[in-house]
Amino acid sequence: xxxxxFFHVGFLAQAMLWTVLLSVLAFAGGGLLGLxxxxxxxxxxxALRWVTGAYIQLVQGTPLLVxxxxxxxxxxxxxxxxxxxxxxxxxxxxxxxxxxGEIWRGCIEAVPRTQLEAAxxxxxxxxxxxxxxxxxxxARIAVAPTVGFMVQIVKNTSLASVIGFVExxxxxxxxxxxxxxxxxxxxxVAFFYxxxxxPLSLASRRLERRLNANRT
Amino acid sequence: xxxxxxxxxxxxxxxxxxxxxxxxxxxxxxxxVIGFALGTLCAIGRLSRITWLRTLVGxxxxxxxxxxxxxxVFIVYxxxxxxxxxxxxEAAAVITLVINIGAYTTEIMRAGIQSIHRGQIEAAxxxxxxxxxxxxxxxxxxxxxxxxxxxxxxxxxLMLASSITSQISVxxxxxxxxxxxxxxxxxxxxxxxxAVMYFAxxxxxxxxxxxxxxxxxxxxxxxxxxx
Amino acid sequence: MQTVLNxxxxxxxxxPAASDIASTQPSVISVTDVHKSFGxxxxxxxxxxxxxxxxxVAIVGRSGSGKSTLLRCMNALETVDSGSITVCGHEVSDRQxxxxxxxxxxxxxxxxxxxxxxxxxxxRNITLALTSVKKMSRExxxxxxxxxxxxxxxxxxxxxxxxxxSGGQQQRVAIARSLAMEPQVMLFDEVTSAxxxxxTGEVLKVMEQLASNGMTMVLVTxxxxxxxxxADVLVFMHxxxxxxxxPPNTLFDAPKTREFAQFIGSGL
Numbered sequence: 231x232x233x234x235x236f237f238h239v240g241f242l243a244q245a246m247l248w249t250v251l252l253s254v255l256a257f258a259g260g261g262l263l264g265l266x267x268x269x270x271x272x273x274x275x276x277a278l279r280w281v282t283g284a285y286i287q288l289v290q291g292t293p294l295l296v297x298x299x300x301x302x303x304x305x306x307x308x309x310x311x312x313x314x315x316x317x318x319x320x321x322x323x324x325x326x327x328x329x330x331g332e333i334w335r336g337c338i339e340a341v342p343r344t345q346l347e348a349a350x351x352x353x354x355x356x357x358x359x360x361x362x363x364x365x366x367x368x369a370r371i372a373v374a375p376t377v378g379f380m381v382q383i384v385k386n387t388s389l390a391s392v393i394g395f396v397e398x399x400x401x402x403x404x405x406x407x408x409x410x411x412x413x414x415x416x417x418x419v420a421f422f423y424x425x426x427x428x429p430l431s432l433a434s435r436r437l438e439r440r441l442n443a444n445r446t
Numbered sequence: 447x448x449x450x451x452x453x454x455x456x457x458x459x460x461x462x463x464x465x466x467x468x469x470x471x472x473x474x475x476x477x478x479v480i481g482f483a484l485g486t487l488c489a490i491g492r493l494s495r496i497t498w499l500r501t502l503v504g505x506x507x508x509x510x511x512x513x514x515x516x517x518x519v520f521i522v523y524x525x526x527x528x529x530x531x532x533x534x535x536e537a538a539a540v541i542t543l544v545i546n547i548g549a550y551t552t553e554i555m556r557a558g559i560q561s562i563h564r565g566q567i568e569a570a571x572x573x574x575x576x577x578x579x580x581x582x583x584x585x586x587x588x589x590x591x592x593x594x595x596x597x598x599x600x601x602x603x604l605m606l607a608s609s610i611t612s613q614i615s616v617x618x619x620x621x622x623x624x625x626x627x628x629x630x631x632x633x634x635x636x637x638x639x640x641a642v643m644y645f646a647x648x649x650x651x652x653x654x655x656x657x658x659x660x661x662x663x664x665x666x667x668x669x670x671x672x673x
Numbered sequence: 674m675q676t677v678l679n680x681x682x683x684x685x686x687x688x689p690a691a692s693d694i695a696s697t698q699p700s701v702i703s704v705t706d707v708h709k710s711f712g713x714x715x716x717x718x719x720x721x722x723x724x725x726x727x728x729x730v731a732i733v734g735r736s737g738s739g740k741s742t743l744l745r746c747m748n749a750l751e752t753v754d755s756g757s758i759t760v761c762g763h764e765v766s767d768r769q770x771x772x773x774x775x776x777x778x779x780x781x782x783x784x785x786x787x788x789x790x791x792x793x794x795x796x797r798n799i800t801l802a803l804t805s806v807k808k809m810s811r812e813x814x815x816x817x818x819x820x821x822x823x824x825x826x827x828x829x830x831x832x833x834x835x836x837x838x839s840g841g842q843q844q845r846v847a848i849a850r851s852l853a854m855e856p857q858v859m860l861f862d863e864v865t866s867a868x869x870x871x872x873t874g875e876v877l878k879v880m881e882q883l884a885s886n887g888m889t890m891v892l893v894t895x896x897x898x899x900x901x902x903x904a905d906v907l908v909f910m911h912x913x914x915x916x917x918x919x920p921p922n923t924l925f926d927a928p929k930t931r932e933f934a935q936f937i938g939s940g941l
Contacts, residue, residue: 303633388514412524427512631767
């Protein structure tokens, strides 16, 4: 039984890098899919709106842990033996896309209708209206809540530990099994998460204040 | 695809899954009630004139909101046990969930309380009402009515997040599924079934909160508008 | 010559109390040489005023003349820097000794923005203080609420919510809410200023009714015609001081100061 030492702290810090990697993957994947979801939600075709709406409702009504298990075991059913990282990435992508899609849909709808009408009157196609007029403005509105959701993504990566991916939480478990000092170990783990999340939280709030100041 | 779906083993263990769901409901309901009380008290502390109290509550809220629930659960269950505070898994789960939802509730209630116009409070003061009466009748009740949708959403999220307590062997729904999965190896079917069960629970909870809201907030029921 | 007279007047001893003017009733409100500043801005620069039982005193003046601040000081919503205010026997200016709740049981106030409780019905708006402060039973409180609503002509709205009423109706409910506490004095802080013109009439009618029933009232108002017709005493404030005070017709027919003449001439 080892004593909790700087060696272990170093091990945890290394694992934190995997947390960051998974977070970035989840954000990238979830962002791409989420953008598609958001665009479908504001589409003029009811079928697209309905399908993505159902997807969002389903995902938001299911625990992330269960989605993770479904992804992990679901993939093995299809015959693939993928690393936990990939399964976790897929699960987090599916999960994040639903939430980001909703957030971004709200931001798109927050752009004044008059903008869309003006673009239409200038003869732009629907795709051009979205790309050149609505989305740039929606993006500005979206920055603050998106950064806020990144905090959720980082925290959600902790569940990847359950399917064996060695990120920060799993590393904490491993160190705990070696040192039997759960309090010290997990407080340190929490501290590392705090270092990742708190700056994002602060940034999100600051961005929101700046956005509201500019709006008025 | 060589896999053939077989739901029968899962449905054979239906009673265990149901028992797990029942524990999920109990844990969530208990944590919701206590967490709401804690959050309201902390919101008052957050708005207090006493600086150290404001800072303390602020630190609590920021710490909880910027660390994962899984780690919080480990700290409470394993951490306290190592310091000779032997807690049952269920007790540790409820405590962690209460602390967690308390932080989110604090922010929601703080916003609600701050949304009450100063003029309302002045009018109540000029009617000779005491500070406690003013806080309850003119500040707290309308604040809760105003933030009720946000509160309901947060409590539904709590119920879903309770799945994390399966990691400290609380025999709620996800843990029951893990058990059935380990026996039947019908992993996809089991988790598919509990996904549907969780979805049903979230719908149930939403309806429940809506009903409570209609009952308690007469104005909402009669007028149908937001406060 | 007139300017010299005005200067002398401005720096002279406090304006004669309204109690000198044709009233044998006891003084309900006494304001003596009150000063108040908000930071470096002096809002009240030596104000003295007296209100007797049953009188209606209308305070008029431009925005920033200090009239609302003076009214709010009477109800301890603002503190005074120096001088004294006595209301219904309470020494309001004494921060330490004042029993605010006892004072507010005897002084009612109606605000420009009504400040009704939006989550409660009209009836509950009125009975809330009756049940929690005066400890009345629900039935007695409901009876009282119906009674005051009848006085303002809104008894059929007892179960409505404030958002379902017009501005004028909401203001009348606010008056009823204060009236239900059976105050000795009622203060009105520009109660018609936020209303559309066609709605002010119903509120002024209620106030006139209250006056003829003998309520002691102090109002800050822009309604010059109403003040002239109904008030016993008109007080003109300017730059934090009282420049003219007396029966409205006397003041209107023969303004003693150029400022007041300008004020009424400009139609404010």
